[in-house]
Amino acid sequence: MSGRVLVGVKRVIDYAVKIRVKPDNSGVVTDGVKHSMNPFCEIAVEEAVKLKEKKLIKEVVAVSCGPQQAQETIRTALAMGADRGIHVQVTGKDYETLGPLQVSKILAALAKKEDAQLIILGKQAIDDDCNQTGQMTAALLDWPQGTFASEVSMEGDKLKVVREIDGGLEMIKINTPAVVSADLRLNTPRYATLPNIMKAKKKKIANVNPADLGVDLTSRVEILRVDEPPQRQAGVKVETVDDLVGKLKDTGRI
C-alpha cells in the first residue's frame, strides 16, 4: 500500500466574474480574467489533506493539466497541504479542446505510474459542468467509484462513501483503490495562508508531457459556436383568464 492520493485540480474562471463571449463566438474571453481553483477541487484537496492529517494516507499529490498558469493552482493546493505537484503541460489548440475524456486518460496513466491508492476529484468543473472526469477515470482504471461524496471514511482497506443522490443519501462501501468525486457538503476548505504559500514555493512540481504518459489528446468533440443565453424578455401581466387565453392564442401557443 503506497498510501498515496492523487488529487486533480482545475484552474477555472472565478465564479464571481461576469463571463463574456468572444466576438467571433469561438469561446469565452479568458485573457486577463480572474481565475481560481475550481470550488469542488478545493473541497477535494481539503479532503485529501484531512485524510493525511488522520494518518490514513501518507502522501497527497496535486495534479493539474494546462498551460503555465496551471502551476498557480497547483501552488494553492500545495499551500493547503499537498506534498508535491504534477503539472501536465497542455497548451494551445490541445488545451482548447481538453475535456473529461483526455483528462481522465491522463489521470489513469498517472495513477498507474504513481501507484496511487485513491483519486479524489471535484464532482464537476464550474466552467463546463461536465461531471464526467471522475466516472471516466474509474472506468479506464476499472476501479470502483464513489461519486457526489458528502462523507468519506476508511474502514480497513475499504472505503465508506455517503453519496448525495436525488432521493436523499446513499451509503456504499467500495474496495480500494478507488475514485471519489467531492460534492459541496463534504467539507469546508481551509484558507491557503501566506506562510503556507511561502513554504509551498519549496515543494516540488514535476513537469510532465501527455505524450510521455502515452496519452492521445485528440478530441472527439468539435465546438461549433458559443453564444450568450437569449436575453430574457419582460413578462406581460394580464387582468383576466380571457385575456390570458387571448394572448396565448395570439402568439400561437394554443
Next chain:
Amino acid sequence: LSIPEGTVTCPLAHRCLRALKTAQTEHVSPQLYTTLHRRACSSVSTPRITTHYTIHPREKDPRWEGIEMERFADEADVVIVGGGPAGLSAAIRLKQLANEQEKELRVCLVEKASQIGAHTLSGACLEPSSLNELIPDWKERGAPLNTPVTEDVFSILTEKYRIPVPILPGLPMVNHGNYIVRLGNFVRWLGEQAEELGVELYPGYAASEVLFHEDGSVKGVATNDVGIAKDGSPKDVFERGMELHAKVTIFGEGCHGHLAKQLYKHFNLRENCEPQTYAIGLKEVWMIDEKKWRPGRVEHSVGWPLNRNTYGGSFLYHLNEGEPLVALGLVVGLDYTNPYLSPFREFQRWKHHPFVAPTLEGGHRIAYGARALNEGGLQSIPKLTFPGGLLIGCSPGFMNVPKIKGTHTAMKSGMLAAETIFAKVTAEDVESETAGLHVPEYAEALKSSWVWKELHAVRNIRPSFHNYFGLYGGMIYTGIFYWIFRGKEPWTLKHCGLDAHQLKPAKDCTPIEYPKPDGKISFDLLSSVALSGTNHEGDQPPHLTLKDDSVPVNRNLAVFDGPEQRFCPAGVYEYVPLESGDGMRLQINAQNCVHCKTCDIKDPSQNINWVVPEGGGGPAYNGM
C-alpha cells in the same frame, strides 16, 4: 396581524395564531410611552451593524478566549504594501540596483487583490517619462502601451450643446507624446517585470496592521486574519495573518489608504499640510460599432451634467488594441455640497449627451468600476517619512490635477524611494537611532525632482475653482496664471477643508431628478456592480466599520438624507425600513464593495472607517 380566526383549521396553527395575538396585545402598552422615552429607547435598540474587531476588540470578547493568536513572522529587507504603479516601480528599482551592485536584497510585496492589476482602475493617459527612466527598453519587453494619442478634444457641455475649447500648446491637458493605456494591464506587466527581477509578489494577501518596534518605529506589517465569521466570532478555519518584518516598509496603498490613515494619526504626519481633497472617478469600458471607432482619440469635457460649482469632468478614450474599445468615465469632486447628488447617476445621464451618445449607440458595455482619486496637489502632501517607513504614490497624493495624471508621478516617487532606501539599507556604517530605518533623504530627493516642480506649477488651479463663478472662474484663472505665467505667481491658494464637511443639510438643497436608465446606454446600479466582478467571502465581518452604529440613522439620514446611499458606486449602503415597522436602519452590503474609499472620505459624520477585508476579495477588474 389580522387573519380571521375562522380560516385557520390546523390545530397547531390555531395555537400559534392565539400565541401571536396575545403577544401583540402585550405590545400595545409601549405606545403609551411619551415620544421622548421612545427616542431614548430607539438609540438603545439600534440593530448591531459593526462586528469587526477593530471596533470591538477581541481581547475583551469571551468568544475569543483560548484561541491561538500567535503569528508566524518572516524577515525581509524591504516590505512594500500595495502592488500598483508606485509599489511595483519601487520594487523593480530596488532589485535593479541590487542586481547591478550584486547585493542580496529580499523585497516582498503584498497586494490585497487576488491578482496584480485586479484592483487597478484609471482613465488612463500615461505620460511615459517615468517608464522611460525605469525600463528604457519597455517596448522590446512588450509593455502594453499600444495607443499613442493622435487627437485631443476638449469641450464645455451644456444640456444639449457643446462648446469646443481649443487645446493650446502649454495648457496642462495637452496629450502629445502620451499613450492611452489600460492601466490594469500595464500594472500586470509591471508585476511580471518585478517577478523576473526576483521580487516576491504576494497577491491575495492584504496588509491589515502596522507593526511597531518598542521604540515606536515601524517594524513591518501583518497580513489579514482569515476565518472570522460575520458576527465576529472565530470559525473552525480561523488562522492568524502573518507578520512581515523589514528594515523599511514602503506604503503604496493608493488614494486614501487605510494603513496610511492610521500612520497619519500615529506619527502626526499631517500637522503642516492641508487636508487632502478628493474626487470619485467612475469608469466603463465599451465595445463600440467599428464605424464609430477613432483609435488614439482623446476627448475631455467639463460642464453638463455638473453645475458650475461642482468640480468634475468626463473622459472618453479610443483604445487601439485590435478591438474597437473605448474607455470612458466621469470624475466628480467630492467637495460637492448637495447631498442629493449621485455621482453614479450623473455619469449615467452624461452618456446620453448628443456629443457622447452617438459613439456608444450600437455598442455594448463590458466593464464598470470606480475609485477615488486625489485632488489636493502640493498643499495636501503630508510628511512623507517616519522611522521605519515612508509613503509613495497616490497614498500621500502626487496627482497633477489639471493634467488628470498621477501615474507618472507615482512611479517616480516609488523609484526615488527605492534609490534612497537602497543607499541606506546597503550602507556599511548605517547608524540609526531607531530599530526601523528612517529615510528622510526620500522626501528631500522628491522635493528636488521634476515631480515637485510639476506639482508646484499647477498648485493653484484646483483651488481656483472655489469662487462665485466656479468652473468658469477656474478656467479663467488657469488661462491667465498657468498658461501665461506658468504657475509662478507668489501665492498659494487654499482648499476649503475636509470634503466630508462640505455637505449642506438636505433641507437646504433640492433633490435632483435623474432620468431612468434605458438599459442600452445608461444602466442601473446593480447590473453595473455585477460587471465589476466584485465579490467577498460572505461570512466575514463587514469591512465598512462604523465607529458608532447609531450615527447613520440619527445624523446622516436625519440631516443629510443618507448621502451614502447615493455616493457609493456599488450600492453598499441602503436605508431599509425596520422589521418592526417604525423607522429605518442602515444595511451594509459589504460584498458589493469595489474598494473605492469614497465612503470613508465623504461620510459627513466621518463615522465610516474602511478597513481591509480578507485578501483576494474586491473587484476583478480586467485591464481597467
